[in-house]
Amino acid sequence: MEDVSDGHVGSEPDEEIMRATYRALCEHGYANLTIKRIAEEYGKSTAAIHYHYDTKDELLVAFLDYVLDRFADAVHDVDTIDPEQRLQLLLDKLLVPQEEHHDLLIALVEMQSQAPYKETFRQQFRQNDEYIRYMLRTVVSHGIEEGVFADADAERVARSLMTIVHGARTRAVVLDDPSALDTARRTADQYVAAVLLERE
Amino acid sequence: MEDVSDGHVGSEPDEEIMRATYRALCEHGYANLTIKRIAEEYGKSTAAIHYHYDTKDELLVAFLDYVLDRFADAVHDVDTIDPEQRLQLLLDKLLVPQEEHHDLLIALVEMQSQAPYKETFRQQFRQNDEYIRYMLRTVVSHGIEEGVFADADAERVARSLMTIVHGARTRAVVLDDPSALDTARRTADQYVAAVLLERE
Incomplete structure (x- = not known):
């Protein structure tokens, strides 16, 4: 196009x-x-x-x-089509160790805090969120169709995972706690195991 | 005292x-x-x-x-000692519907974004987080001792739940999405069911 x-x-x-x-x-x-x-x-x-x-x-x-574009590019470059692997990879990319990106995270949290006052920021944050949820939903739906994942509401799963991602970033920045992203990665794994893999 | x-x-x-x-x-x-x-x-x-x-x-x-004091008072006023009920109640209080507190949440997210620049803010946010994790840890440990909850690392459970709480608040404010707290409440329930109640 x-x-x-x-x-x-x-x-x-x-x-x-x-x-x-x-x-x-x-x-x-x-x-x-x-x-x-x-x-x-x-x-x-x-x-x-x-x-x-x-x-x-x-x-x-x-x-x-x-x-968002850079994130989408990084994800598209991956050549696995296995739903479980792709979901793990998406979560890895969403929860990269903060040393690499800590200064950017600080700036993004500042910009996020301005969203209630700046309509254009809010719209763009919503757009980014919708796109990442779309990516998560797609891989979850694909896994359900393939019988790899248990039957679940893919949109709800995507929202839950994004809640964990946002919580991790907020905690990493506000508490200056490098372990927040690891905690979130483990939490996301436990969530996925319980809801999509039906094992703990 | x-x-x-x-x-x-x-x-x-x-x-x-x-x-x-x-x-x-x-x-x-x-x-x-x-x-x-x-x-x-x-x-x-x-x-x-x-x-x-x-x-x-x-x-x-x-x-x-x-x-934090007001939050602690609200929790202490509750007279149930059943661990599962107390944990549910803590989560209810941490994820109250945003209509009541949306303007306060907006201001808190703004203050959080200043934590990397203001040492005193960061210290106080850490103190609040430690205290709430202490409350969560206590009820989880109590439930494990009573045999109501499965054996788990109570501190890890507390950190996972706080990740979900922070994610909800960030999303409610940044995306102006009133459903973010409901999503988080459901996510927390699924997490608790999987990790502490060993059922989904």
Whole structure:
């Protein structure tokens, strides 16, 4: 569907600006992020960023979409079609050890806390959540059809697993507790074993 | 242990200021909270507040402690000693329907997002978490001793349940999704059934 010959697809966020935003967010956090600081990481003028994004919030919404895209790419690259393995892999990716991403998690939790005040943030967080639930639901439904998983409400399972994922990230950041993601990974395994594998 | 005859216990937060802080937080959110706005709710001067609390952050840390106290009081008032009932009740209290407390939850999520930047917030959030995990651990251990619950690592169970609680609150606020607390309540029930009751 995508016309690659177009060269530049207007709706795609500019990869380099997104990478610069990532670095600036990790270094300065959300509250102290400015277009100027992103431009410094980008190595170009603030005008070069404003050419693509009118406001900082617009850029950050694009960044949230970019984070989702990277996640989706990482998951799609996996070549197993076994439902149990794919579900485990999704949970691994959703609950990566925080050392790698702790500064990004801090910034994302800050942005999340602004969702009640910023409609565009809330909409993008909802969109990301819907997409990840769709991925979870798909693998759960597939496993049920294959007879690998017990019969269950795939959407409810997806929501339960996302609750565990969000709890882990919040606890990792707020309590500065690196073990929160391991705890959540174990909790998710116990949940999956009980609800989908009917063993404990 | 507490000397009630003392009349005024210096370390206790002043109840009226705490109630005023609650109202001001619900109305203005964390970012727009000022001592002046709390004073308006309190019906006294800002000096009357500064007499008790040097800074807004100091007052807010006291407020987090107050929220924990109210929670502990609500739990202690319950007169059942049946472990399964007490655990259900703790989970009910931790996952109350958000209509009642949604504005407070929004403010708490904002304050949580500042924990990486404010040592005193982080310490108080840790203290609250430790205390609630202690309550959960106690009832789980009691149930194991009584033979009502299966043998399990009570601290791990407490951490898993708190992960579900934090995930629910984050999702309720960030996605503005009132069903997030119901989802979490069901997830917690499934978790308890699988790990402590060994039935699904």
